[in-house]
Amino acid sequence: MYLLFVLLFPLLLGSFLLIAKPAKAFSLALGGSIVELIVAVLLLCQAKEATGVTEFIQPWIPEAGLKFALFIDGINGVLILLSTLLVPFIIGTTSNSEKSADARYLGLILTMQAAMLGAFMAKDAFLFYFFFEASLLPIYFIINLYGGENRNPISFKFFVYTLFGSLFLLIGLIYVYLRTPGEIPSADFETLYQTASILSIKEQSLLFLAFFVAFAIKMPMFPFHTWQPDTYTVAPAQGTMMLSGIMLKMGTYGVIRMIVPMFPVGIANWGGIVIILSVVGVLYGSIIAIQQKDMKRLLAYSSFAHVGLMSAGMLTLSPEGIQGALYQMLSHGINIVGLFFIVEVIERRTKTRELAQLGGITQSSYFLTVGLIVLSLGSVALPLTNGFVGEFLLLKSVFDYDITIGIIAGITIILGAVYTLRMIQKSIFGNASKVTSNFEDLTICEKLVIIPLSILVIVGGIVPSVILNYSQPAVDLLSKWIK
Amino acid sequence: MTPVIALSLFGIVNLFLGFSFKRQSLQVVTLLFIMVSMALTAMDWNHEYVWFGNMFKTNNLSINFSLIIQLAGLLVVAFSNGFGKDEVYTQPAEYYAILLFSLVGAILMVSFENLIMLFVGLEILSVAMYVLTGSDKRNLRSNEAALKYFLMGSFATGFLLFGIALIYGSTRSLYVAGIMYSLSHTAPESLPSFLYAGVILMAIGLLFKISAAPFHFWTPDVYEGAPTIFTMFMSTVVKTAGFAAIYHILDMMFGGLQKNWIIVVYFITVITLIIGNISAVYQQSAKRMLAFSSISHAGYMLLTVCANQPSTSSNILYYSLAYTLATAVSFAVIMVVADYQRGRNEQPESFNALNGLAKNNPDLAFAFTIAILSLAGIPLTAGFWGKFFVFNDMFNKNLTYPIIIAVLMSAVGIYYYFKGITSVYFNSGSIEKIHTPVLFKIALWFACISTLVLGIYPNLVKSIF
Numbered sequence: 035m036y037l038l039f040v041l042l043f044p045l046l047l048g049s050f051l052l053i054a055k056p057a058k059a060f061s062l063a064l065g066g067s068i069v070e071l072i073v074a075v076l077l078l079c080q081a082k083e084a085t086g087v088t089e090f091i092q093p094w095i096p097e098a099g100l101k102f103a104l105f106i107d108g109i110n111g112v113l114i115l116l117s118t119l120l121v122p123f124i125i126g127t128t129s130n131s132e133k134s135a136d137a138r139y140l141g142l143i144l145t146m147q148a149a150m151l152g153a154f155m156a157k158d159a160f161l162f163y164f165f166f167e168a169s170l171l172p173i174y175f176i177i178n179l180y181g182g183e184n185r186n187p188i189s190f191k192f193f194v195y196t197l198f199g200s201l202f203l204l205i206g207l208i209y210v211y212l213r214t215p216g217e218i219p220s221a222d223f224e225t226l227y228q229t230a231s232i233l234s235i236k237e238q239s240l241l242f243l244a245f246f247v248a249f250a251i252k253m254p255m256f257p258f259h260t261w262q263p264d265t266y267t268v269a270p271a272q273g274t275m276m277l278s279g280i281m282l283k284m285g286t287y288g289v290i291r292m293i294v295p296m297f298p299v300g301i302a303n304w305g306g307i308v309i310i311l312s313v314v315g316v317l318y319g320s321i322i323a324i325q326q327k328d329m330k331r332l333l334a335y336s337s338f339a340h341v342g343l344m345s346a347g348m349l350t351l352s353p354e355g356i357q358g359a360l361y362q363m364l365s366h367g368i369n370i371v372g373l374f375f376i377v378e379v380i381e382r383r384t385k386t387r388e389l390a391q392l393g394g395i396t397q398s399s400y401f402l403t404v405g406l407i408v409l410s411l412g413s414v415a416l417p418l419t420n421g422f423v424g425e426f427l428l429l430k431s432v433f434d435y436d437i438t439i440g441i442i443a444g445i446t447i448i449l450g451a452v453y454t455l456r457m458i459q460k461s462i463f464g465n466a467s468k469v470t471s472n473f474e475d476l477t478i479c480e481k482l483v484i485i486p487l488s489i490l491v492i493v494g495g496i497v498p499s500v501i502l503n504y505s506q507p508a509v510d511l512l513s514k515w516i517k
Numbered sequence: 518m519t520p521v522i523a524l525s526l527f528g529i530v531n532l533f534l535g536f537s538f539k540r541q542s543l544q545v546v547t548l549l550f551i552m553v554s555m556a557l558t559a560m561d562w563n564h565e566y567v568w569f570g571n572m573f574k575t576n577n578l579s580i581n582f583s584l585i586i587q588l589a590g591l592l593v594v595a596f597s598n599g600f601g602k603d604e605v606y607t608q609p610a611e612y613y614a615i616l617l618f619s620l621v622g623a624i625l626m627v628s629f630e631n632l633i634m635l636f637v638g639l640e641i642l643s644v645a646m647y648v649l650t651g652s653d654k655r656n657l658r659s660n661e662a663a664l665k666y667f668l669m670g671s672f673a674t675g676f677l678l679f680g681i682a683l684i685y686g687s688t689r690s691l692y693v694a695g696i697m698y699s700l701s702h703t704a705p706e707s708l709p710s711f712l713y714a715g716v717i718l719m720a721i722g723l724l725f726k727i728s729a730a731p732f733h734f735w736t737p738d739v740y741e742g743a744p745t746i747f748t749m750f751m752s753t754v755v756k757t758a759g760f761a762a763i764y765h766i767l768d769m770m771f772g773g774l775q776k777n778w779i780i781v782v783y784f785i786t787v788i789t790l791i792i793g794n795i796s797a798v799y800q801q802s803a804k805r806m807l808a809f810s811s812i813s814h815a816g817y818m819l820l821t822v823c824a825n826q827p828s829t830s831s832n833i834l835y836y837s838l839a840y841t842l843a844t845a846v847s848f849a850v851i852m853v854v855a856d857y858q859r860g861r862n863e864q865p866e867s868f869n870a871l872n873g874l875a876k877n878n879p880d881l882a883f884a885f886t887i888a889i890l891s892l893a894g895i896p897l898t899a900g901f902w903g904k905f906f907v908f909n910d911m912f913n914k915n916l917t918y919p920i921i922i923a924v925l926m927s928a929v930g931i932y933y934y935f936k937g938i939t940s941v942y943f944n945s946g947s948i949e950k951i952h953t954p955v956l957f958k959i960a961l962w963f964a965c966i967s968t969l970v971l972g973i974y975p976n977l978v979k980s981i982f
């Protein structure tokens with residue numbers, strides 16, 4: 035029942051905020067999201083102790099064999115933790131802005147959280163698809179109602195692009211689902227794994243492409259990324275955080291949950307090309323990030339580069355790669371939300387995100403400096419930060435797969451350091467410019483967001499074993515299908 | 518059969534009530550009439566009856582179709598608001614009576630057992646539609662539309678009749694059962710070749726009614742020229758009845774000859790999908806966009822007819838229901854906004870006229886958005902499951918290329934449907950609060966909430982179809 039609560043609570047709270055527009059929207063949303071986090075953590079602990087998987091299954095469309103089935107295992111547990119952990123911070127970042135009183139905005143964020151949680155918890159592939167698509171609607175409205183200049187065509191491109199991709203997922207899913215054994219087909223993940231493993235090599239390869247296009251667009255992966263920098267830049271700060279912190283992970287999660295166990299043969303056929311594309315994406319994203327002048331855009335490209343490494347690691351099909359990708363999803367979510375928030379804080383005070391106009395903030399705000407440096411180092415994957423663990427595992431898996439690709443991918447750590455340090459240097463060090471001369475120190479609410487996130491970066495780097503042990507059994511179970 | 522008689526009587530009664538009743542009370546009375554007739558229809562559930570000298574047969578399938586048709590009629594009457602405030606030039610009693618008569622025609626079309634009955638039903642429906650299309654007598658576009666519809670429609674009826682004649686000639690029967698008997702007891706080699714021509718000609722006559730390409734040229738003009746309320750009726754009732762008839766003829770009667778007609782219908786389906794979706798992209802008028810969207814939806818429904826699976830009938834029913842609810846709501850919102858914009862905006866039915874609707878009319882904007890999402894086939898709405906079931910059928914039949922085209926066209930569909938959402942929510946415009954009557958609101962919310970409920974729990978109706 036906890037499962038159902040975790041799914042429905044943000045949905046109901048969000049719809050309440052959307053419809054009733056209560057006055058104390060901010061405290062309601064923040065309180066609600068913290069309650070959600072506590073319940074989710076309790077649920078995760080419970081699921082771990084129960085050794086098996088925790089499930090909630092109800093018939094949904096019996097004639098078609100579709101079930102309303104939710105479950106938790108080690109893999110989606112990490113993502114549930116991520117989405118419930120980040121949303122309180124994301125809601126917290128609206129404080130001190132006019133958006134904190136906007137019930138509609140907070141309601142959209144919460145409904146989006148519910149949709150994404152639904153996608154992570156789904157045990158039925160079509161339920162996953164249902165939430166996967168449904169999560170697009172709130173973010174479409176968030177961007178379009180609150181976004182920056184030129185939001186209309188950009189959000190439109192984003193919507194059509196991602197929806198177009200997921201239509202391939204839909205037909206691919208239907209194809210496998212209709213081949214499941216039994217009188218009535220079933221879309222349960224386990225059944226789909228079994229069915230997919232007996233398909234012919236040609237079918238597996240084609241299906242792999244159909245599935246992969248959908249997730250590659252969502253992540254986004256080179257060369258399907260063209261929607262991403264614009265969308266991240268134009269979306270309001272919280273929208274960007276939702277997109278990069280959580281929504282992007284739906285793509286990577288989809289790869290782990292569906293492509294890896296279902297089409298190992300397809301990956302064997304196409305995986306080489308896709309891994310090379312991922313690594314190209316990593317390099318491409320990093321090189322473009324180095325040249326960016328706008329901080330938000332820079333972070334958008336850095337996020338693109340990180341995802342490339344994740345997808346390369348996952349598709350090597352090694353348990354380290356999958357573990358690394360899972361851990362990296364968690365740490366990337368935390369880091370990128372923190373970094374986007376710092377950009378937002380700077381933009382609120384200086385009205386600009388241009389690196390050339392910034393500088394000299396170190397003197398005026400101690401916490402912002404430390405926060406930015408810690409979060410950036412996490413993003414660069416310095417040892418003792420959370421980024422290191424994931425990136426290390428990912429690179430190891432790529433090295434094991436092919437040493438040349440591994441070396442090229444390894445360059446990204448250097449490139450990542452270049453663009454991140456350049457950003458730090460230009461934005462906060464140096465002499466104060468015209469716009470930053472009167473930079474106010476962080477308010478208490480802003481500190482309450484940045485400090486815990488920075489602490490999480492360090493904690494994640496020191497004790498990664500908590501999460502890695504949590505996901506280990508499920509990853510082992512998944513590896514069973516890869517043979 | 519009782520609903521056929523009841524609706525005919527109610528129609529006549531309605532004409533007399535017109536002398537003494539006010540518009541709004543006529544509307545309420547008509548609503549009650551349709552509800553009574555729906556109840557009468559539902560009473561035959563789980564029974565098979567044959568009437569009128571075996572020419573008319575009711576079973577669960579035909580009852581479901583009749584109920585959807587009458588539901589569409591109910592929504593149209595509820596949205597009609599007594600046909601406006603124009604006291605002199607509108608005759609609500611006549612309109613309501615004609616609507617009831619045309620429902621009779623539609624019910625005959627979904628439960629025919631004899632081809633003559635199909636023809637009679639189609640003509641009752643069509644003649645009523647010709648009249649209603651031209652009912653805005655002072656509007657040149659409306660007159661043009663009526664004439665166009667009439668000329669093209671009678672031409673198509675000619676095709677249908679010719680097809681019936683050829684089929685009669687080759688099977689010596691007009692009864693569905695007789696034709697099927699004759700087909701199953703004749704060796705395929707000894708069937709005359711003009712039988713196949715007959716099947717195709719009949720299909721063409723009906724495909725015209727559901728506006729499949731290349732027989733769609735009348736659709737945009739007629740949809741745009743006709744008063745919006747009748748466009749709503751046309752796009753819901755006529756389409757559902759037409760599909761019931763096509764399913765009955767192609768999949769049930771001539772399902773055995775599928776290899777003979779499938780190429781033609783295949784071709785028509787693909788052309789319909791492409792023309793409907795691509796042309797819709799270029800439309801500036803929301804009403805005209807919906808006309809092309811109705812063409813494209815005919816394409817999706819034809820796909821499941823091509824697949825001809827055991828689940829096809831239930832999928833057509835589900836798709837028709839989802840499409841009916843969504844189309845009715847979107848036309849209703851366009852209608853009230855156009856009423857408001859008439860005089861303020863040069864093109865009251867264009868997308869621009871909808872700009873900024875959400876600001877002062879959040880209810881209308883929300884309902885419109887849900888309807889559009891359903892038409893576009895986004896999850897959470899009934900339209901998604903409609904498409905889902907259709908794709909399922911196609912995969913069962915291994916129709917790979919049409920699937921790819923259908924998927925591409927769905928993506929194109931997002932483009933033009935979202936123009937509506939963009940104008941409603943994100944473009945700035947000045948639309949004051951639009952006051953709508955209570956019945957309008959009830960119908961709007963009923964259709965809107967049904968769309969959502971069916972989108973979340975499709976089994977609610979899928980289990981009875």
